[in-house]
Structures are given as C-alpha cells and as structure tokens.
Amino acid sequence: MVPEEVKPALENLLKVSIHDLELMATALLNGEFRQVPPEQALFIWAALSLFCAQMDSQIPGKANAEYGEHRQFCPVCGSIPVSSVVQIGINQGLRYLHCNLCETEWHVVRVKCSNCEHKKELDYWCVASEYAAG
Numbered sequence: 001m002v003p004e005e006v007k008p009a010l011e012n013l014l015k016v017s018i019h020d021l022e023l024m025a026t027a028l029l030n031g032e033f034r035q036v037p038p039e040q041a042l043f044i045w046a047a048l049s050l051f052c053a054q055m056d057s058q059i060p061g062k063a064n065a066e067y068g069e070h071r072q073f074c075p076v077c078g079s080i081p082v083s084s085v086v087q088i089g090i091n092q093g094l095r096y097l098h099c100n101l102c103e104t105e106w107h108v109v110r111v112k113c114s115n116c117e118h119k120k121e122l123d124y125w126c127v128a129s130e131y132a133a134g
C-alpha cells in the first residue's frame, strides 16, 4: 500500500523514459544530486541500492579490503560509507564501514580515520555515551 503523499512522485517517475532514468541514476552515482528531483532521487537510489546488493550477492566467496589507499571506498562497488559501526557478538569491538549503496560492510581499524587513515587527533562520536568509543 502506497501512502497518498507518495503516489504523485511514483506516478511521475513512471512517466520518465528509461534514458532519463539512466541519466538521473548516473547523476546520483556521480554525486550530482541537484540534477535529480528530490522526490524521485529517493526511489532511484533505492533501486540502485537493490541492484547493487543483488549484484554483490552474485560475487563468489568474500571480498577482502586491502590496507592502503582508497580504504574509505566500498571494496565491492567503490561507493562511500554511510556509517561506521562497532559490532557486537563474534566481531565484538571491531569497526566496520557500511556502504551507502550496496550494503556491504568492511573492516577498518578504529585507531585510524576512515577517510585519510590518519592516526592522531581523532574524535569519536557515539549516540549512546560520550565514553563508548574509548
């Protein structure tokens, strides 16, 4: 069941040509967010995310993220992380970055900046407690 507020956006999206959908998807993947109407960007990104997650599930075995350059990018699709999560359970205490596109998670040690791999002057933020990252 589609909420009434969402129906106009979906109806307008159905009228868009495949070519224009591909142009908007490409714009989103390139970070050109102003090229895509916001009410359509949400659904196009969701479709891209589902497509990438399905493609990733076809990869045999597990991907290994190598240390070094470009560690801040998803090892599967090359997109950027949307969050950093410290896991509990089997991998307790290990930090994983979560891809904003394909839902892949990859390990990056907590003592490094996930963007530049710098090890000094890091600030940790946590919703639960100001001491949780320590």
Ligand SMILES: [Zn+2]
Pocket: 074, 075, 076, 077, 078, 079, 099, 100, 101, 102, 103, 104
């Ligand atoms: Zn990814």
